[in-house]
Amino acid sequence: MSSFNRQKIVDSVPQKGFFGHPKGLFTLFFTEFWERFSYYGMRAILVYYMYYEVSKGGLGIDETLALSIMSIYGSLVYMSGIIGGWLADRIFGTSKAVFYGGILIMFGHIVLAIPGSFTMFIISMVLIVLGTGMLKPNVSTNVGEMYSETDERRDSGFTIFYMGINMGGFLAPLIVGTVSDKFNFHAGFAIAAVGMFLGLLMFVLTKKKNLGLAGTIVPNPLPSSEKKKVFTTVGLGIVILGIICAILIPMGLLTFANFINVVTVLGILIPTIYFIVMYRSPKTTAVERSRIIAYIPLFIAAVMFWAIQEQGSTILASYADKRTQLDFAGIHISPAWFQSLNPLFIITFAPIFAWMWVKLGNRQPSIPQKFSLALLFSGLSFLIILLPGYLGGTDSLVNPLWLVLSYLVCVFGELLLSPVGLSATTKLAPAAFSAQTMSLWFLASAAAQAINAQVVKFYSPETETAYFGIIGGASIALGILLFVFAPKIQGYMKGVR
Incomplete structure (x- = not known):
């Protein structure tokens, strides 16, 4: 996307109207609020649904396998952002990607809400994975499009946007967890489906007035002559993949264990290929190549951080x-409620960080320094x-207060890394790969959870102390290393702060 188009988009968006920020932030704030409500509501009970016995309404899957599946599911959710980013950059823009993604997510939750078999579970996961890949990176890209590159409100705007994410994430486990405990898992999943419907409604009703041209311009459109070839190749690939699965699954060669191993490899391989393709592309300028080099250590730091933070829905959920003592201060605590701690603390402290x-x-710490501090807190x-x-x-x-304190400290790291990383991605992204670079940012979480799918196998009550100690120590060590090299990394950013 040319600098002219970027400025044209900024000029089309009402620049005042939501806490001193562009009016479109209202639309994207509440769209993401409801999308995250649906996602985190479903996620708060999903691992329990997998490993609880069938007599308790679950699927009866082995707990260790359920933890690995949960990690792989999280990895695929963010990995599918590649598809959503490519479609937005080359076919129909970020606005349509957000809408189509929301439709898929809603239907995925509806399938989960219908009592059924393990097959129904797999179908719902496919729909939610594809839908989140369409919506998640593109709604964040939309936020970045509303600000000029020199607008100092950008980091603050992303932090406010991040509050919307976490307001939805805070309410969802409390509501969905309570409904699930009182009725059944499927009733909880139905609440998640309603949440996504409300998000779609908000987006459709307010986007034209508030977003202007944001999300409507395709930055690197696919020539008409190539579209047929691409669609034919994709269709053929899907057919071949279906045939391979139809052959290997009955033979017992394509098991969940093998699939988890494949996704772990892809979680590392795909972002590596992405960096190479963007760096070598003739559409990437010399300045943009330098910024890609600076982005690599930030990406690695993000992988380390999310490897810890994302265990809130696996290891810490099981913990x-x-x-944990669930009868505390005269009330019985649903284990799903602990999933609300992370967003609650972000809601509490995000305004402080934004301010x-x-x-x-321009006196604030540099982006690499913020990332290094984030790793110290997560460790x-x-x-x-x-x-x-x-x-x-x-x-x-x-005592449940140990979990509360752990979540609180990790949130300080998240506020130093996640909204800052979203903002940095929109600033460091090559113009021809704007939406796809946002997808790359979410691949950090995909890589982290793909690695976690292997790591969680080592957790048990007997290995608990060593497990937490080794991972926490590794994060702190990497944080110190990043802080030392922060000035060097900053130099490769070519003026971006």
């Missing part, structure tokens, strides 16, 4: 269910959660 970046202006959060097992043993229930 809440089996290792702080605006107040500091510390795992060192905190190992303490109750280290001090009191792993065969007794622990």
